[in-house]
Amino acid sequence: MSNDTPDTAAAGRRWTDGNRVALLENGEQFFPRVFEAIGEARREVIVETFILFEDKVGEQLHAALSAAARRGVKVDLMIDGFGSPSLSPGFIAGLIAAGVKVRVFDPGKRIFGQRLNVFRRMHRKIVVVDGTLAFVGGINYSADHLLDFGPKAKQDYAVELAGPIVSEIHRFVLQAIAVGGKGAGWFRRRIRAAAQDDNAPAGEAAAQFVTRDNRRHTNDIERHYLAAIRSARQRIVIANAYFFPGYRLIKELRRAARRGVDVRLILQGEPDMPIVKVAASMLYHHLLHAGVRIYEYCERPLHGKVALVDERWSTVGSSNLDPLSLSLNLEANVILRDRGFNQTLWERLDALMQNSCRQIEASDLDEWSGWRLVRSFVIFHVLRWYPSWVGWLPRHAPKLKPLDTALHQGGGATRTDAA
Missing domain, CATH: 3.30.870.10 (Endonuclease Chain A)
Structure with a gap:
């Protein structure tokens, strides 16, 4: 078995x-x-x-x-x-x-x-x-x-x-x-x-x-994120160490920001692996132009996997928002509905944004170019389809x-x- x-x-x-x-x-x-x-x-x-x-x-x-x-x-x-x-x-x-x-x-x-x-x-x-x-x-x-x-x-x-x-x-x-x-x-x-x-x-x-597993619960954690983001009316704060999610999650974050939700991402500014920042930064244009606010945590490596939506919904766990966690690894998160816990998490993350992060502005990004447009097109389609093709990676029985x-x-x- x-x-x-x-x-x-x-x-x-x-x-x-x-x-x-x-x-x-x-x-x-x-x-x-x-x-x-x-x-x-x-x-x-x-x-x-x-x-x-x-x-x-x-x-x-x-x-x-x-x-x-x-x-x-x-x-x-x-x-x-x-x-x-x-x-x-x-x-x-x-x-x-x-x-x-x-x-x-x-x-x-x-x-x-x-x-x-x-x-x-x-x-x-x-x-x-x-x-x-x-x-x-x-x-x-x-x-x-x-x-x-x-x-x-x-x-x-x-x-x-x-x-x-x-x-x-x-x-x-x-x-x-x-x-x-x-x-x-x-x-x-x-x-x-x-x-x-x-x-x-x-x-x-x-x-x-x-x-999340590789049999019956292949996308449960992602589905909970998507449902919470779609229901958001006031704020979304996601602090995630390895951020390179699929197309659907990016799309819902952009939609939430465009309907007036205060959407904030706390990502690595001093990553333990340089490729982490490079991968996440490729998404910055798409997110910022939709109104998503991005903060890079610069004090030391960010390893957290937490999020909150509005005043009650929160999650804490092991799942990053990247291909490994969303499509390959065995993960476990707790989803919570509790105003007191949500407020505590908000205060901790707000303090992080205020005191230990650098907010990324559109002016900080490189200007659009032909190469950037091509790269953006490729990234868009990789994000859109990776849940399908990632299944071709080694699937031995652990x-x-x-x-x-x-x-x-x-x-x-x-x-x-x-x-």
Whole structure:
């Protein structure tokens, strides 16, 4: 069986009321809360992450998971084979010795020193503790999510959730780690138990847990974005690290701006990969001329994947708005309807625009030329059709490998920037 997705009918299908949600900005807020929650776990901890590096943050996660496992908590850790390719044998062995079940999504062997498992990554970042508390967002377990990392420290966001939505997330991650793994009967019992365990209301927010995979939910996250943009009447703010969306999303942003909606994009001004800024800037003429306002975040690399529409709708998650996230990767976002959370996110993003961004004006762009017109025409049609042709990229059946030996032979972590 392919491990593209757990077949979870609940994921992204309906609004769930009665949830408590808190915004966590950067590693300074995210890591302490996650490690505290793991430290208080009594029954179960499940962690999915794209990147786990063997640095001070990775060591803290290692210590927290190991301590939980030693006191009898069921601990499951899933990492991506491309995003976390070079953890040392000692690091993995220490987790396993403590009782942590470690699985790697799509482990790939290097050929001539190159990793070939580039496409269809497990890009989600999820934590579920005791089936009652969840964390979802874009923050990986690496020191470059902390300000003391320096100029390359990343700006990013996650949410902490309690309430009925956590039950849906819990069932999803249980099915995710069960697919392709050993002990299927044991996991089925855990999944059946979770199916009967609905959390009591904990707050006022309505929420949906929305995933993207390569089987049944190929465009769910994009559809939620499109529906929210079409319904916008006052404002749209999208902060996204890797922005090169499809034709439909660009078209709806332009339409919204032309009908008077205050449409703002916060994009990378100091990108971790130069091609990111080049790709996004190719769209600037189309967006600015329709009235979309563009802000480049220039303090350090932007890694966030968040958005808000009007006064209630918000989303936080792992999905970028680029071909990898929208057409290839396994992603997870939380969609929220809550005025208080929306206002908090707006205040954080507004502060970013006011204090740390450069607004791009039409006068900043190069004049139109014959070459620019040709390039614009090509880009337009690439955007329009890439959801169709991207399906031709490698479509192997990714594997989920339980580890009882070292993940890789060799030394320290290798950085993966597009995360």
